[in-house]
Amino acid sequence: MYIGLDIGTSGSKADLIDRNGNVLGSGHVSYGFSKTTGGYRELDAEAVWKAAIKCLYDAAAGKHVESITVSALGEAIVPIDREGNPVGPGIIGTDIRGIEELKEIEEAFGAKTLTDITGLNMSTIYSANKILWLKKHQPEIYKKAYKILTFQDYIIYRLCHKAVIDYSMASRTLLFDINKNDWSDILLSWSGISREKLSCPVPAGDIAGELDSSLAEELNFPESVKIVTGTHDHVCNAIGSGVCESGSCSNTVGTTEGLTAVLERSALTTESIENYQISCEPFAVKNLFNTVAWNNTSGVLLRWFVNEMVKEEKPEVIISTFAKMNKLMSAEPTDLFVLPHFSGAATPYMDSRSKGAVLGLTLDTKREDIYKALMEGANYELAVILEDLQQAGLGLKKIVANGGAISPELLQIKADILGVPVHTVKNRQTGTLGGAILGAVVSGEYSSVKEAVGAMVTENQVYEPDSGRMQIYREKLEVYKKIYPSIKEINHNIIH
Incomplete structure (x- = not known):
């Protein structure tokens, strides 16, 4: 063991x-x-x-x-x-x-x-x-x-x-x-x-x-x-998500949100690393590399919302509030845009002075609309990163979401915004499972990481994008891309 x-x-x-x-x-x-x-x-x-x-x-x-x-x-x-x-x-x-x-x-x-x-x-x-x-x-x-x-x-x-x-x-x-x-x-x-x-x-x-x-x-x-x-x-x-071959991608959703894509070194040039602010590091399989791209604020946005806007701070109440809000929110895309730079901006901007923003508020906006817009904002940001990875040379074959901050509602939003099927695995503790897989290989239980993954990682539900919502989100993503450059200077002039 x-x-x-x-x-x-x-x-x-x-x-x-x-x-x-x-x-x-x-x-x-x-x-x-x-x-x-x-x-x-x-x-x-x-x-x-x-x-x-x-x-x-x-x-x-x-x-x-x-x-x-x-x-x-x-x-x-x-x-x-x-x-x-x-x-x-x-x-x-x-x-x-x-x-x-x-x-x-x-x-x-x-x-x-x-x-x-x-x-x-x-x-x-x-x-x-x-x-x-x-x-x-x-x-x-x-x-x-x-x-x-x-x-x-x-x-x-x-x-x-x-x-x-x-x-x-x-x-x-x-x-x-x-x-x-x-x-x-x-x-x-x-x-x-x-x-x-x-x-x-x-x-x-x-x-x-x-x-x-x-x-x-x-x-x-x-x-x-x-x-x-x-x-x-x-x-x-x-x-631990089963991602161990070139073209596969892990999306870890927690306090922050990471996107780890596996590729060959030739797929990520110095120029693309500089242009898209995406780093490249040696992967755990010989001759393969991986990117490290991330958004500083993901699941922490929902906790912030419940703590500050719903005024619930007890862990057990926070979890039940998440479930309640998930049921209340509409399945359709919101008319709001959230720039999720509440802790600065990571990939691709690397701008520690950027700040969060909520745009499109009206007197008709409901609390659950803002809640859902926070999830949408984190995934618009992810879509921008994913587009940059693909332009940099990633031939995306599969994306697997994992982490303690995922829910069926969030995963469906993710699939609709990214426009690709989002896979999940049964064991959410993918970090410790990944370590155990390496231990099993070095102990001689399996001959390779790929073989160990096949035996130790169990796939779960796949979330397919809804074609109607995907088209709406695709149009909204073009608007989202304009937000950061439009308010960058304003954010930099806000003293905190």
């Missing part, structure tokens, strides 16, 4: 999963930022470690475990000492630190050269500029740090005392050469960041080591448990 351990921004979860994809035990622990003032976004790395241990214990204490595969949020940095203890804050990607340092990197190399090497569009979220900020502004922490890790290799290090990172996570640092699957000598040399400060890059699904004996005793696990490199969390979500 195999554990997928998924380290996220707002919580960690672990599932014990058998060879057929059945979940036999689960653990989940929520947490929040330890610091958010002044644009800082920090996670307490020690608290995340304790959460991970509790998740593992709750999922599988006393049971047979073959492997633990670790996936995690990308871009964050965690400075540690030789024992694995944090010696500084866990700084995540959306933290403002490193903005000036990114400018310095761009001035030194130029955006095109950086994209040629790393496969990344230029953004302030990456690890390199945050490491440089730490080096410049908190040199005592930088010097004290034995390693500066992401949350993936941080958890792996504490589980087995080996500093390894998979290619997909390494690629989110802006220090990794995706053409060679190794740290870029030219970027390390310029930055002054030594290889010794970083983990050793290895493929996803590689055995990092065996579980520390004292931890095995604490967790009541066998000492022979293999610690396996997972991936950037978007990639494990894709695998």
Whole structure:
């Protein structure tokens, strides 16, 4: 049996999963930022470690475990000492630190050269500029740090005392050469960041080591448990959705919304990465890559609406309110447009100063109209991203939606706006399932990721677009595309 351990921004979860994809035990622990003032976004790395241990214990204490595969949020940095203890804050990607340092990197190399090497569009979220900020502004922490890790290799290090990172996570640092699957000598040399400060890059699904004996005793696990490199969390979500071949696409709907499309490297050129602000990273299957495109606000919009407009804050009441609103709203498209930039704009705009907007309000507008328009806005944004991916070279064959924020109503809106069938899978915990699939392959249960997916992922309902609504949404999408450029300057002049 195999554990997928998924380290996220707002919580960690672990599932014990058998060879057929059945979940036999689960653990989940929520947490929040330890610091958010002044644009800082920090996670307490020690608290995340304790959460991970509790998740593992709750999922599988006393049971047979073959492997633990670790996936995690990308871009964050965690400075540690030789024992694995944090010696500084866990700084995540959306933290403002490193903005000036990114400018310095761009001035030194130029955006095109950086994209040629790393496969990344230029953004302030990456690890390199945050490491440089730490080096410049908190040199005592930088010097004290034995390693500066992401949350993936941080958890792996504490589980087995080996500093390894998979290619997909390494690629989110802006220090990794995706053409060679190794740290870029030219970027390390310029930055002054030594290889010794970083983990050793290895493929996803590689055995990092065996579980520390004292931890095995604490967790009541066998000492022979293999610690396996997972991936950037978007990639494990894709695998757990059954997405593992070129042309297939995973759409993860949660607080944010991600679109992970699998393709060959030749399908995504440096020019298309720059033009559409879509990054490219190594996938968990050899010689394949994947995009990482996302919308900053998706499911969180509905929670915001219920909290602030319906004034319900208890979790159980929020869920019942969602169900009530889903029944009240019309099946037909609304006349409203929501620009879902409530936390800035991600792909393809990468505009942290953009803000949300609701357009088309009248005295006839009902509460359920606004509720549905929030879902429509998130999916208009997704449709724009998908169009850019297709123009960049993605030959779309299949899209699979997953995540904790999906409902039948939302999935039908998604199919109608995107104009393609939207597939679903039975196990919604696709991130942990993706990790378990990699564990099953490395343990020899299956010969390949594709074979393991075939055995462990069970397809569920398919949502077909309604031809009438699809045509209306297609026309409305053309209007939606004009909103961001029309109000961009106004939004930038609004001081928050």
